[in-house]
Amino acid sequence: MHPTQKPAPVDLPGDYFSAWSEEVAAYEQEQIERYLALAAQDQAAELVAVDLYGTPADTLRCAAVYLDHHGWIQGERYRDPSALFPAADITGAVRAAVYGKPMPGDVLDGVLGWHVDMAIAALADHLGLTDTDMHLLGWLAYSSHAVTCWNDETGRTATEAITAMRAAADAYDITYTGGPR
Numbered sequence: 390m391h392p393t394q395k396p397a398p399v400d401l402p403g404d405y406f407s408a409w410s411e412e413v414a415a416y417e418q419e420q421i422e423r424y425l426a427l428a429a430q431d432q433a434a435e436l437v438a439v440d441l442y443g444t445p446a447d448t449l450r451c452a453a454v455y456l457d458h459h460g461w462i463q464g465e466r467y468r469d470p471s472a473l474f475p476a477a478d479i480t481g482a483v484r485a486a487v488y489g490k491p492m493p494g495d496v497l498d499g500v501l502g503w504h505v506d507m508a509i510a511a512l513a514d515h516l517g518l519t520d521t522d523m524h525l526l527g528w529l530a531y532s533s534h535a536v537t538c539w540n541d542e543t544g545r546t547a548t549e550a551i552t553a554m555r556a557a558a559d560a561y562d563i564t565y566t567g568g569p570r
Contacts, residue, residue: 444534444566446558448508451486452479453554461547463540469490479540479550480533483508509533
């Protein structure tokens with residue numbers, strides 16, 4: 390392509406989160422089917438770890454419980470990242486709920502990182518913090534930033550944060566699983 394030519398626009402779905410969650414659900418179903426097929430053939434050495442960490446709604450509910458028990462903060466991800474279960478902001482609680490420990494780094498890799506991103510994106514969507522003009526990966530990064538900014542707004546309370554997480558979980562369940570669990 391010549392430097393003066395513009396690339397053709399990419400046709401992406403308007404609801405990035407739905408498209409991404411469908412892709413992850415298909416991947417998880419594929420892993421389950423592979424696991425069951427190998428188990429039926431009694432090939433224990435070939436069994437793969439099945440990605441069954443739950444839905445974004447499950448993650449948000451667990452993160453809300455984390456905040457209930459360990460405390461909610463503003464201005465940073467964790468009050469003391471070296472503590473076993475430090476007080477956290479929303480994104481820190483989601484990370485701790487998924488990984489089982491504080492994850493202070495900026496980059497999360499692999500399937501667990503996807504679960505963090507999906508839960509935070511579900512919350513951002515519920516709060517109306519989405520930007521459909523962005524490409525998928527940019528939108529996911531923006532979602533995390535938007536939720537952090539929402540968390541850190543002056544006057545925000547722990548009750549508001551925890552209530553929003555639970556409401557987003559219920560909204561996710563209504564939309565994708567037929568109702569709250």
